[in-house]
Amino acid sequence: MQIRTDLAMEQNLQGSAGGIFHHVYSYGKIQKTEVVIQSEGAARMMQKPRGSYITYSYEDLYYADAGERMSLSRMVAKTLKKLLPDEGDILVVGLGNRRITADALGSRVLDDLLITRHLNKDDTRCTWPGLRSVCALAPGVLGVTGMETAEVVRGIVHNVKPGAVIAIDALAARESSRICTTIQITDTGIQPGSGVGNHRQGLNRETLGVPVIAIGVPMVVYAAVIARDALQWMMQEMGLDEAEHEKAVEHLMEKTMHHALGDMVVTPREVDEMVGKVAQIIADGINEAVQTGLSHEELMVLSHDCL
Secondary structure: OOOOOOOHHHOOOOOHHHOEEEEEEEEOOEEEEEEEEOOHHHHHHHOOOOEEEEEEEEOOHHHOOHHHHHHHHHHHHHHHHHHOOOOOOEEEEEOOOOOOHHHOHHHHHHHOOOOOOOOOOOOOOOOOOOOOOEEEEOOOOHHHHOOOHHHHHHHHHHHHOOOEEEEEEEEEEOOHHHOOOEEEEEOOOEOOOHHHOOOOOOEOHHHHOOOEEEEEEEEEEEHHHHHHHHHHHHHHHOOOOHHHHHHHHHHHHHHHHHHHHOOOEEOOOOHHHHHHHHHHHHHHHHHHHHOOOOOHHHHHHHHHHOO
């Protein structure tokens, strides 16, 4: 049974000699997984573009204190610094539908970003040396705007001419425990709507003409994942060997997936609060990665007092 996932770390990573680099690092409660797809053959096998996929996982993120969340945001910042160009404006695109909580990650991140493009030397509201130009856009979804996200972003990129684009979107995971506990950063761009299997035209270097860094967080899992996990738990409780009953399990899951659950997706009831916490972590990480000349305290002052 194949259950789709947007996380490179959840793909079959066997055969790293065939063009896939995979390594896991641990920093206390935070786990960093690095996957680099190095060849076209590996890209076809993984069904993902060639490039780097850096994932940070924190199993108890929902209960993490401010210090632990800050540590994670600084790790996000460190990764972004390596991927962003040294010069040029940064355009941050918050993808998704703000009206649906599980799809509102992108717009929620924009709420906490330090936006600076409109500030200049003659602006007396906020003067601070060393601010890098940052602008943001929440283009909405096709069903609301009638325009493809790629069309909207392409038009903005053409006029703003940023040095890079950071795109943020909700993803789908294969493991329910990854919802709002895992942050994936990749230099390959992103497919808007991928979290619910609604693939639109991609946002990447080929379509926009500038580097595109994608940040994604799993917000949903397919209902079939829940059914699979429940079935595996039941077999363990009954002392059954899953390998011996593999065909029967596959048959049962296929019937469950296609006839009962279909493409239904599931998200936790606490998703609103969970999205808020992970959005703040990502926003803090972007702010620190972009505004390299400012301290954490200075960023807090500017983002809250000078907008």
